[in-house]
Amino acid sequence: MARQDFTFFHALRVRWSEVxxxxxxxxxxxxxxxxxxxxxxxxxxxxxxxxxQAREGQEL
Structure with a gap:
């Protein structure tokens, strides 16, 4: 899938300690x-x- 196929995108850098x-x-x-x-x-x-949300009596 291409990036433009998504409605939201957030770049995340993978750190050295994670690989x-x-x-x-x-x-x-x-x-x-x-x-x-x-x-x-x-x-x-x-x-x-x-x-x-808690103050308004709501919950996700």
Whole structure:
């Protein structure tokens, strides 16, 4: 898929400590990448944060 096929894009730099000697990302780091992507998508859409949701009696 091409970048223009997506409605949201966030560049994430892979750090040296996240890869092995063949430059392959360790499996456990993918969960961190998903967390970063979700957080940045949430920010980009302007959804209220967890504290604001709690004050308004809402929950994601």
């Amino acid at each position: 092995d000697m063949q430059a392959v990302v360790f499996n456990g780091n993918y969960l961190n990448y998903v967390d970063v992507a979700f957080t940045e998508y949430w920010r980009a859409t302007g959804l209220p944060n967890a504290q604001q």
